[in-house]
Amino acid sequence: MYYPLNQQSIDVKVLALNYTPSKDRVEVTLFRNFFCPVSPYMYCLIKKVAQSFGDKVKIVEIEATPETVRKYGTAEPFFNGKIKLFGPAGEAEVRKAIQEEVDNFKRA
Numbered sequence: 647m648y649y650p651l652n653q654q655s656i657d658v659k660v661l662a663l664n665y666t667p668s669k670d671r672v673e674v675t676l677f678r679n680f681f682c683p684v685s686p687y688m689y690c691l692i693k694k695v696a697q698s699f700g701d702k703v704k705i706v707e708i709e710a711t712p713e714t715v716r717k718y719g720t721a722e723p724f725f726n727g728k729i730k731l732f733g734p735a736g737e738a739e740v741r742k743a744i745q746e747e748v749d750n751f752k753r754a
Contacts, residue, residue, distance in 0.1 A: 652734075661719040667727040672703045672747045675724035678709035684734045685721075695740045702748050717746050726751070 651672040667673035674696040710721040
């Protein structure tokens with residue numbers, strides 16, 4: 647699964663987050679990223695919970711490719727433009743992350 651490193655160090659550049667959500671309602675942005683075993687679970691869980699908020703939440707789905715990761719700076723889900731969860735989480739944590747954004751949302 648992982649390739650061995652052939653050098654002492656690797657010069658990396660941290661990608662900056664680059665995503666602006668819509669202004670009309672809270673936006674949950676999901677990247678279809680099935681590289682990691684946790685990703686399909688989180689994708690389905692977040693989508694299910696986001697749908698339960700009805701028209702308060704807009705769901706945006708983006709294919710995770712090397713190009714989209716460079717463009718947006720991540721393949722982690724955004725909750726109104728913010729990364730609030732990283733790795734596996736339960737339904738209660740997902741619901742809390744979305745509810746916080748719904749409670750604090752101000753229309754532009």
